[in-house]
Amino acid sequence: xxxxxxxxxxxxxxxxxxxxxxxxxxxxxxxxxxxxxxxxxxxxxxxxxxxxxxxxxxxxxxxxxxxxxxxxxxxxxxxxxxxxxxxxxxxxxxxxxxxxxxxxxxxxxxxxxxxxxxxxxxxxxxxxxxxxxxxxxxxxxxxxxxxxxxxxxxxxxxxxxxxxxxxxxxxxxxxxxxxxxxxxxxxxxxxxxxxxxxxxxxxxxxxxxxxxxxxxxxxxxxxxxxxxxxxxxxxxxxxxxxxxxxxxxxxxxxxxxxxxxxxxxxxxxxxxxxxxxxxxxxxxxxxxxxxxxxxxxxxxxxxxxxxxxxxxxxxxxxxxx
Numbered sequence: 001x002x003x004x005x006x007x008x009x010x011x012x013x014x015x016x017x018x019x020x021x022x023x024x025x026x027x028x029x030x031x032x033x034x035x036x037x038x039x040x041x042x043x044x045x046x047x048x049x050x051x052x053x054x055x056x057x058x059x060x061x062x063x064x065x066x067x068x069x070x071x072x073x074x075x076x077x078x079x080x081x082x083x084x085x086x087x088x089x090x091x092x093x094x095x096x097x098x099x100x101x102x103x104x105x106x107x108x109x110x111x112x113x114x115x116x117x118x119x120x121x122x123x124x125x126x127x128x129x130x131x132x133x134x135x136x137x138x139x140x141x142x143x144x145x146x147x148x149x150x151x152x153x154x155x156x157x158x159x160x161x162x163x164x165x166x167x168x169x170x171x172x173x174x175x176x177x178x179x180x181x182x183x184x185x186x187x188x189x190x191x192x193x194x195x196x197x198x199x200x201x202x203x204x205x206x207x208x209x210x211x212x213x214x215x216x217x218x219x220x221x222x223x224x225x226x227x228x229x230x231x232x233x234x235x236x237x238x239x240x241x242x243x244x245x246x247x248x249x250x251x252x253x254x255x256x257x258x259x260x261x262x263x264x265x266x267x268x269x270x271x272x273x274x275x276x277x278x279x280x281x282x283x284x285x286x287x288x289x290x291x292x293x294x295x296x297x298x299x300x301x302x303x304x305x306x307x308x309x310x311x312x313x314x315x316x317x318x319x320x321x
Contacts, residue, residue, distance in 0.1 A: 036317040066264040088310040104146040187274035189230035199267035
């Protein structure tokens, strides 16, 4: 009996040690790692990816609408799931499908050059300063872009066999014709500055006949539309902040200029460049758009199924709280 008792005590000790280990793992792992998918994904990796997402999001919206400074934090779970999918894809990928180092370098150089030219007026220093503000470095941006090319190549190889037929295009158009009609649209230019007195001075200059394009290129803080003289292209209803929207759609005649309008971006002066009435479009006009939409939907469904199948084959644990 005593011998049996000692065995039980030993077993209980082992069980207790296992429980303590499990508890420690449960408490400590989330401090350093956010997931396991054939390998750990660290909390630091997730933080850096969130910074990239926030950086890209702010570039997309810059000069267009108010920016949510917590966008990437709110998208944390979705970003992590994307990182898990990428990790599984890299483990599954065959070597011949991966882009070469030379391809990655050329791609990164092209994208960085595009970002620098389109968003920072060709200034590498301005790009570096904006990255630093986002707690990123150019090396981290290069690495992130190289990784996106790898995922793109893997996706391209997996989905290249998808075919959209003319019959499918016609059936889709016939069922959803109204979605392809053009709504009423307006073409706008704007100048946005940070101080109301400057905006009011610009408005007075415009009333005296000054050139809108020249003033936009000189004064606007919207770096996206600045090289275009403030041009915002053709727009539908609902694309702008409320105050901007109301002022823009209140302009009745082409060439008219709004009073100064305040939004979260600053103080705007808006010019109406053109108006288009709503109209129906034929299948011939939109068949390329329909094909692209069907292809995107088919690719998304097949890709999701493929990634789900990969997740079923590999142990995936998420520690994110």
